[in-house]
Amino acid sequence: MNLTIQEVERIADLARLHLTDEEKERFREQLSSILGHVAKLQDLDTAEIQPLTSMSLECTRLREDQPGESLSPEELLNNAPDAIKQQFRVPPVLDTDNHS
């Protein structure tokens, strides 16, 4: 299993990780090696198996619709790297709506 540098860059971009060239090459090698190992899962025939998507043996825990206490704005913004006008400040986001 051999990843290319382009694939490494694509994944790093998706994950919003800046990597140095050295890191890209190192990760390329290491990830290829790890993926090579995990490929052995393909040996198993799992056609009849249901994926284990939940580890909760009970189902469905719903919460009563009662409003509770929120943090004060000060508590919320206490750890903020940059805040003004009681909001978190970030560099300008030009693409006005990234939501689908």
Add this chain to the structure above:
Amino acid sequence: MAALTDLTLTETVKGLRTGEFSSMELTQAYLERIDQLEPKLHAFISLTPDKALAQAKAADKRLKSAGDKQLPPLLGLPIAVKDVLSVEGIRATSGSRILENFIPPFSATAVQRLLDAGVVILGKTNTDEFAMGSSTENSAFGTTHNPWNLERVPGGSSGGSAAAVAARLAPVALGTDTGGSVRQPASFCGVTGFKPTYGRISRYGLIAYGSSLDSVGALGRSAQDLAELFSIMAGFDKLDATSMDLPVPDMHLNADVDIKGLRVGVPEEYFIKGIQTEVEEAVRAAVSELENLGAQVRQVSLPHTEYAVPVYYIIAPAEASANLARFDGVRYGLRVESEDIIDMFKETRGSGFGSEVKRRIMLGTYALSAGYYDAYYGQAQKVRALIKRDFEQAFEQVDVIAAPVAPTTAFTIGEHSGDPLSMYLEDVFTLPANLAGIPGIAFPVGFDSDNLPIGMQLMGSHFQEETLFRAAHAYQSASDWHTKAPAVG
């Protein structure tokens, strides 16, 4: 008279109640020992002596004025907490630069229950970054050294907690176990450590790594000590939708625990070549001891064991890749400023995360990405179901499963740093319990020729922690490996 710091939890609580010593004295004793040994061990990321003494003082006040009033069960007991668990007002770094100065405005439920039970918090212990690792070498704040041999790793990711307990810097310490991170360091440091059933102890306030695998556990000097903690921490929490609403047994283990008729399974797949000979011998000897105590031992098979590593190293990184997406420099933690928002994300995360974390995020992102999901994540979830089924079938034949915790004793610092895959393969014995969601307890069963501790684990069926504690306690009542302490330095 034994040093205060040598007392077990049970002895400590008794001493506090009877007024033999005060919480202040006790806390002071631990703080002094920490001062003395920390330069060598580096078990802690944050120490909170002022807070601890204030808590101790308050505890003493209540202890003195108690009368017949019901006192919180652990009033005045000092503990240490792994730095992936939030304690209100104390920074929680998760062993990472990206959270170096993050101060949570709330405490983890498990921690809060202990605080309500009266504990005193000495500090936050060292951990592999975001609990990703098996040696504590991945901490952004330096590695912890094994008190039995300072050139060795304490194990990971709860290495700080394990070292602290082994070196008597705290009577008990909280840890977390996602792939073995309580049991393996317990084994490497010669202490006892337990991992509960998934959902037994609330994950609220546990800084998430692998959401379907994470559990809060603890390390201490004996199963008897840890059983007390378990009873207090376990139980339904409305803040965690995956926490189980089941009764928690009140676990006070007394001396005459009887395990006659306990069916112990020994899984053939765990005794592979590549395991250190002395480890295998010590574990088999311990199993024989259980037999002497009345247990019935038989061989079982867990046929999909060899797939545990690949399954884990897809699922855990996949979940982690999403869990760590919140670290973007916007609301808390490190931010590397930039004029462009995307650059800000990339630079913040690029410099805030260490290599192992980045590696796992990349692995997880890849496994979930379009076109690869079915082959990787989808397939891993299916094989996980097979691994879980292996255990369910085995537990139709036996009550507990005995196995080694790691293929070797503590390795040297730096030994695996060049090759992440070789590090991952060390986890082969502990991962399955997390994949199946079952509980496990690890405790010392001997030493190798380098005087490094050897641990064994017992795994139980879902929600059968009581059986595990009783079995471990029975063993510890008939042996003394768990009483040995390292001469540090």
Add this chain to the structure above:
Amino acid sequence: MHPEFEPVIGLEIHAVLETRSKMFCDCRLVASTHEQPNVAVCPVCSGMPGTLPVVNHAAVEYALRVALALECEIATTSIFARKSYFYPDLPKGYQISQYEQPLARNGRLKIDTSQGEQTIRIRRVHLEEDTGKLTHLNEDGETYSLVDLNRSGLPLLEIVSQPDMHSAKAVRAYAFGLRSILRYLGVNSGNLEKGFFRIEPNVSIRPVGSRTLGTRTEIKNLNSFRALERGVTYEIERQTELLLQGKDVVQETVGWDEAEQATVSQRSKEDADDYRYFPEPDLPPLVIEQDWVDEIRASLPELPHAKFKRFQAEYDLNAYDAGVLVADEAVADYFEAVVAADAPPKLAANWISGELFGLMRQQDVGIEQLNLPAEDLAGLIKLVDAEHINQNTAKEVLEEMLTSGESAAAIVKARGLQQISDPEQIAHWVQGVLLGNPNQVAEYLGGKQALSGWLFGQVMQAAEGKANPRLLRAELDRQLEELSEGR
């Protein structure tokens, strides 16, 4: 619309479920426009490390109400999923939504357009959480964006239709109809401006007769029904133009620019994020018991479309009048109460959609806040119907009813506003006006028909507005006819 091309439109609607607390935490709901930023935020909805989601029972109940009202198949088990992407108003770096196993599927909504009744198929309905709000500022030469998390974590219902609509009118009817249903069910107030009801049409066109779909674009930022219709129309025209020129439509998201009255390209959908959906490990599967579904189904009110049909059948109203009345359940109920108090339905419909709606708009209130009991309006309408007062007088009486709270009959009596229907009296007034305006009469007889209206007005003035207009008209016509024959 071009005869060669057929527009194909599907709608994606996000409606905030107006519960008391958020989707996954117990912060209260806040309408951001009025409140201070970041006053209803907790560790969970700000994505602090270590926090976990817990599903709001009421959000599920509201969602089920909607899904059942839309005749959907309810999934016994549905799964929440993480949808991953990075954005400053998305605290966890993923949104908890539903993907492969949504709450409900395969429903339908009937709409009425000039082409008649049409059934729009609903593909799916699912639950998710809202994001925070981003605003952009430019101050002292510095540009930056601000994040307010009040909205983060609000319960959202996403309703996706099949691309079954073929005109902007149909789109409007569908959106309006869906909004009505949500209001009837008490789950959403339908406020587009506040962002509680968001509409995103997916528009494509194809040659008439073709069965394949064309390339589609998604339109965002439509903050009113008017913008919705105009935006869709604009996009249809824009795409038609492109195809006629032999160019391709680019698959992208476009934003509606209200000032320019045009759509503007935002980003290419080809660069769409890989959302890397996977089942949310922090939430067990959502299992819906059949008992609960049955209970909710039994408690559903009569829905707008059913009421629409019933009003036409039962009250003999036309589609337009019925449509206007059922749009708001309170109005529909009021109408029925007025009719129950013996007012003729058609008149009741006119008075409500005319006078009362005008007053409601003026005072910016709902029909309940007008303080006009249904029986009282019925009383007024009956007086008009019996020709005791004419329409103009009735409007005056209504005004006084609203201020004094008196009944119509009492006011008419007290102020002597009774309409005069005495044929002799009317004849006398008509005669007086005709005699008194010989020039206008001559011009009328000479062919200027429009003066009949002026003469009518003169007579009504002479009668101090109280003449029975029907009789006045008839008498005036009769006398004018006599005069013209006499020529």
